[in-house]
Amino acid sequence: MDSFFKISERKSTIGNEIIGGLTTFLAMAYIIAVNPNMLVVAGVPFDAALTATCFGAAIMTIAMGLIANRPIALASGMGINAIVAYTLCLGGAAVDWRVAMAIVFLEGIVILILVACGLRKAVMDAIPVSLRHAIGIGIGLFIAFIGLKGGGIIVANESTILGLGDLSAPVAIVSLIAIAVAVVLQVLNVKGGLLISIIVATIAGIPLGVTPLPSSWSFGLDFSAFAAPFQTIPGTDTMAIAQVFLQPALLLFVFSLLMSDFFDTMGTVVxxxxxADFVDENGDVKDIQPILMVDSAAAAVGGFVGASSVTSFVESTSGAAAGARTGLSNLVVGILFVIFAFASPIIGMVSSSATCGALVVVGYLMLSDVINIDWTRIEFAFPAFATIMGIPMTYSITNGIGFGFISYCVIMLVTGKVREVKPLMWVAAIAFLAMFILS
Incomplete structure (x- = not known):
């Protein structure tokens, strides 16, 4: 096991990998409850959506661990599942959920081909170092923002858009406990501190009524959503995937989902x-090709099993911060997904308030990379700034990266430094511009 996963070589231990895996799982386990409820709106049976969500995540997370040997967990992506439910199925497209899954499946196939051709890696190599650092920083702020929002510390405000929540409310109290425990244990360098903060906050939330106790147990599995793109649409003789080609307008959604998957993963991997210490001083991700191959295949697998697009989860940063360095932690995450396919109510006990502390600390750790950006050169500094601010303020990694790419190319154009911009950066910037216009 040590030689296969290179545990000692990466200065980790089996204990660190288990703790890291547990931390990642708890930080992303909300998807077990959220994704099925989202897909039910689209017409997917709840039990089928739950089974698809758990097994899609388990299969691809374990695949990432065994093939790429990196602590990057995968599951159905938030955002894309909303597009499937509210845009493709309930919105203007008004397609059957099986057709929506066929669109996701095709997007995964296209992005897998792009990776096999080396295009996805080439785009990453074309990104200036300052922008690579900015992506990680922006995601750090995004993660912290997600934690504070979910924990009731930051709330919506009609006058100022955002405001401070009621800190005396039980939800906020549990969040503050989670942050305090996470920060103190981080200062004391306690192994598994982020995991401990989640457990402590979950327990503290029981008497405060924040931690929901299981009211029922579900032990059944429903694989009826599997092979969704190749199922026949009820009332017709047409296979779902054929409908995508019979309605060419749906191909625009393939492009839109591709852009989201392409660049969300790029940011998450960085x-x-x-x-987890597999990015060098130039911001290059070591051995990235197998990571991208698995992630791209995951999008197609997500559509195939009926779970929406399965993608790399940025919450994996919490597990990396807790000590995960190898794919062994992925095995822990994958096994837990399978287990909780039978007992999802237990995961329902872990509230967003309980994970608030872990996400805030991870955000803090990622923000430290800001010193690696050259703020004295506007052609690098402003695009970095646009990326850092764009990700949390638009609630989208893809949008933030798009702002950075476009502003970088425009600044280099007006300053007469066009030759310094790699061709693929122009292609990506134009693609982003088209995406923004079309959306």
């Missing part, structure tokens, strides 16, 4: 790599 962010996790910086925490």
């Amino acid at each position: 962010a996790v790599g910086e925490q």
